[in-house]
Amino acid sequence: MLVQKFRSKLFERSARFLKAAIFNFVTLFGESTLLTFVKSNFIRACYGKDVDVTPVWFMRQAGRYLPGYRRIRKNHTLLEIIKKPELALKVVFEPVERFGFDAAIVFSDIILPLKAWGVSIKEEVGPVTKKPVRTPADVDSFDVHKIEEEGYILEQIRLIKKRRPELPVIGFTGAPFTLATYLIEGKYSRNFESTKSFFYESKVAWHKLLEKIERLVANHLKAQVGAGVDAVQIFDSWVGALSPFDFEEYVLEHVQSVLSSVKGVPRIYFGTCTAGLLSVLRKVEAEVISVDWRIRLKEAHSILGESFALQGNLDPSSLLAPTKLALRMAKRVLEDSRGVKGYIFNLGHGVPPNADPRVVSEVVKLVHSFRR
Template identity: 40%
Template sequence: MSQLKNDLIIRALKGEPTERTPVWMMRQAGRYLPEYMVLRRKYGFFERCQTPELACEITLQPVDIIGVDAAILFSDILVVPQAMGLEVQLVESVGPILPDPIKNTNDLNRVRVPNVDETLGYVFDAIKLIKQGLNNRVPLIGFAGAPWTLLCYMVQGKGSKTFDAAKIFCYTEPALAHQLLQMITDTTIEYLKAQAKAGADVVQIFDSWGGLLSPKDFEEFSLKYIRQIVAATKDIVPTIVFAKGAWHSLDAMAATGAHGLGIDWCITPKLARQFAGNNVTLQGNFDPAKLLAPIPQIKSEVNEMLTAFGPGRHIANLGHGILPNVPVDHAKAFVDAVKEFRHT
């Protein structure tokens, strides 16, 4: 493998010293960029995901336009339920719809652990193209949804603030829930290994709905499965776990051996470090809504955030995905502020 020209993120994840704090943004490839909107008007969502040339073009946009220290694959966590046999529609301004969600044993019989090369080959083709396009400028981050978050959509059938139906399914049909979670886990392990083989330099596991569970249930229905995924990937590729809202379990997440842990803006860097310990890199935790503040305010808030994290073992990021209405120059101001900052 040729040497990366900018390997700040890889070094930060391995706990090696870096000249400055590296930076990228969740959802940086997409909806706030005018260049992306041009493609969005021409092609459907899954068409963009499933056409390697389009996924490549979209992935490279923020590297060229914003100057981030890593590219993140343009894809979606719901390609995994699709590969497992469920229909997934993405309805503009409504969100994901799974018309035939899983409610019982019969429904579970429709789901399979697929051959990822056959069902998700387009993702690996995209990764190969992206790696050529990046030409070793920055690393490429691949990703997958955590099993609990995917179960939420597969059972609820659509997005939700609370995912009550998914939680009720876990509490009333625990055996079925665990069977489904294990199938998602097995698929995700093969999927992330194949991403790494195709050229992903880092992988991130997104548990967007981890914070809906109590600490005990988070262990039972989420962390138990994330642990298996991290164990299977961490020796192949640096691995980041981001469980939004589940910072009560940062110590247990650090114990998985993940290289990095994402945190949202609801916990202070100091407390996150106390919980997570010193052997893991923290990633975050700027509130995406603050990117709509005036640029001078963004810069001073970034400086405050970086000071709070202190030097080393930190990757600057947002505490969740960038909002569609963020002006491009504000996103760039965030990235530039991180790049200009030096710990004294």
């Protein structure tokens, strides 16, 4: 009898505690966020929790390889689609509904925060800067209060969540280093020699530039979180051009500043050619490290340890192969993920424009059928 009373009181106390915890969570992050966490394999994997199905999404999953996207692009530029939430919504949901991806990603571009500073998107070229940074005085000319209007991005996020409240939505931005390369190089560069020369010769001005960029992108991310995204990804696409020493001296503190500014959602840090940087990346404040195909997942996991979930890392070119070969390469990645506590299947970079949608579909089916 006493044992039963004790168990009853213990149950009541546990129930009250759980109820209070749920109430506090909902108060802080909203009911839809709780629903997403409970039901989403993607969010659970980000936090290293058990999942029943391996989650999968692809960078550039909304892109030129899809017929619906190509039809829209015939009549609209990239920026026109981004600025029209009703068009962006069509682009966002085409791959999710066609392939069953476990997350949607906001349709935008990493350079959006820099548009007010003179960076534009040139069709078939990418981000370009008319007047690249060459001197410390050029850095002083950038006004952190002069920002691109972003209401259309926030409206896009709200519309995605309204249509599919349970679907995780990933917000994103470019990382300070990668965005700085466009400001200094003027466009994509293979070796980033102007960027490196600038931070070697003008260290104070370099850090001042990255501090300005980090304020822009941190505010951009926080606005997306406020609008309802369930996770954020920081794209440091060109950071692999740096040595571990240069990354630690010239970049790490700014990555940390951006990541630490985001609260309440999992944070994914992505870069290409980062195999040589992983020992330093152990210091970043993120839940997930996204790695490319130049290192095996097992090796990345052994370097990073249990503190991070992993995302990746199928070679995007695999999607250009015949279906059987693409599936064999995808299965190798999945097998390599065994033992990783939290894992999200993805590519090592974006979907190629000439990828075969049928191959994409079969790869996603394989991932969802795989038991780790």
